[in-house]
Amino acid sequence: MPATFLPILNEVEKQSLHERQPLPEAYLGLSDEEMELRIGAARAALGDRVVILGHHYQRDEVVKFADYTGDSWKLSREIAKLPAADFIVFCGVHFMAESADILALPHQQVILPDLAAGCSMADMVAPDQLETCWAELEQMGVALSTMPVTYINSSATIKSFVGERGGTICTSGNAEATLRWSWDRKEKILFLPDQHLGRNTAWKMGVPLDRMVVWDPFEPFGGLTTQELDNARMILWKGHCSVHVRFTAKQIDMVRAQYPGVRVIVHPEVPFDVLRAADDSGSTEYILKQVREAAPGTTWAVGTEIHLVHRLAEEVAPEKTVISLDQVGCLCSTMFRVSPNHLLWILEGLLEGRVHNRVTVPDEQKKWARIALDRMLSIS
Numbered sequence: 384m385p386a387t388f389l390p391i392l393n394e395v396e397k398q399s400l401h402e403r404q405p406l407p408e409a410y411l412g413l414s415d416e417e418m419e420l421r422i423g424a425a426r427a428a429l430g431d432r433v434v435i436l437g438h439h440y441q442r443d444e445v446v447k448f449a450d451y452t453g454d455s456w457k458l459s460r461e462i463a464k465l466p467a468a469d470f471i472v473f474c475g476v477h478f479m480a481e482s483a484d485i486l487a488l489p490h491q492q493v494i495l496p497d498l499a500a501g502c503s504m505a506d507m508v509a510p511d512q513l514e515t516c517w518a519e520l521e522q523m524g525v526a527l528s529t530m531p532v533t534y535i536n537s538s539a540t541i542k543s544f545v546g547e548r549g550g551t552i553c554t555s556g557n558a559e560a561t562l563r564w565s566w567d568r569k570e571k572i573l574f575l576p577d578q579h580l581g582r583n584t585a586w587k588m589g590v591p592l593d594r595m596v597v598w599d600p601f602e603p604f605g606g607l608t609t610q611e612l613d614n615a616r617m618i619l620w621k622g623h624c625s626v627h628v629r630f631t632a633k634q635i636d637m638v639r640a641q642y643p644g645v646r647v648i649v650h651p652e653v654p655f656d657v658l659r660a661a662d663d664s665g666s667t668e669y670i671l672k673q674v675r676e677a678a679p680g681t682t683w684a685v686g687t688e689i690h691l692v693h694r695l696a697e698e699v700a701p702e703k704t705v706i707s708l709d710q711v712g713c714l715c716s717t718m719f720r721v722s723p724n725h726l727l728w729i730l731e732g733l734l735e736g737r738v739h740n741r742v743t744v745p746d747e748q749k750k751w752a753r754i755a756l757d758r759m760l761s762i763s
């Protein structure tokens with residue numbers, strides 16, 4: 384087993400990187416003022432033909448140009464309401480642009496300003512690892528009683544695999560409903576790729592930790608025995624978000640000591656002990672709602688990506704105080720790759736009739752991934 388994790392790219396990502404067009408030199412070293420003016424001018428000239436989507440974790444210099452902001456699922460669903468847009472510029476990471484392409488209308492093209500903006504969690508499940516896992520579950524006599532479920536933070540290949548086998552997709556906002564739906568149909572769930580979201584959600588629903596096992600894709604048969612698998616209700620893929628695993632229970636102790644009465648709210652991608660030590664947990668949309676609706680004078684320590692936390696702090700100040708649970712700050716470094724320079728290059732390219740860094744999901748994958756997404760919608 385390798386000592387450190389190395390990202391494994393799926394076929395679509397490999398192709399995208401191959402086709403990745405680097406930022407031309409003319410777009411380097413521009414002043415903020417010039418970029419602001421030129422992005423504004425290009426945006427105005429393109430009108431309704433383009434829509435810019437900005438994820439909550441995106442940096443301020445980019446998100447300020449977004450027509451819509453939200454989490455990955457909320458943004459993808461905006462597309463259905465925007466049939467006039469020919470180009471969807473998704474300022475997020477690769478799997479989000481793929482989801483947008485799966486849901487887009489036939490005439491719409493999805494663009495990720497920098498194709499190197501990936502997601503370390505999505506990369507932790509490679510298609511061949513999942514094929515091997517499923518074949519081994521079949522050999523161990525467990526596959527028939529197992530529902531595959533993938534978090535939306537996964538590649539289109541993984542979503543397609545799950546869809547083809549009767550499974551579905553979940554978000555951090557509907558994970559509980561998805562697990563309930565799955566257990567109504569099968570005895571066990573194979574949960575991909577985030578072990579923490581899977582564990583935290585199942586535990587909140589009353590599943591004890593000793594009925595959950597972790598499937599290690601670098602070990603034969605996931606490193607598990609038949610007995611362990613027979614006993615399990617949750618088979619958790621050994622994946623995680625490199626941003627959210629930085630939060631610790633010790634940080635919670637420290638903020639409680641420093642800010643008496645503070646409310647600690649975390650994203651469910653955090654490790655189990657952090658979730659237990661926090662006062663509340665939920666998706667980014669849930670976190671925003673809780674803090675926005677909280678009483679004046681309250682103080683919040685938030686455990687999620689730093690750009691969201693900073694913007695929320697500015698929004699609710701001076702009525703309420705918001706701090707990051709990690710005082711050093713947890714940055715999604717891959718999303719950070721999308722810069723205003725990239726956005727400008729993309730928009731000016733469109734004005735000249737050139738589409739840079741388009742993300743496309745092959746039709747066969749699109750079909751099964753769409754089926755899995757539609758199942759998810761029917762559950763929600």
Ligand code: SF4
Pocket residue numbers: 440476501502503504505536624625626627688715716717718
């Ligand atoms: S915050 Fe984590 S899960 Fe979200 S895009 Fe970044 S690496 Fe992926």
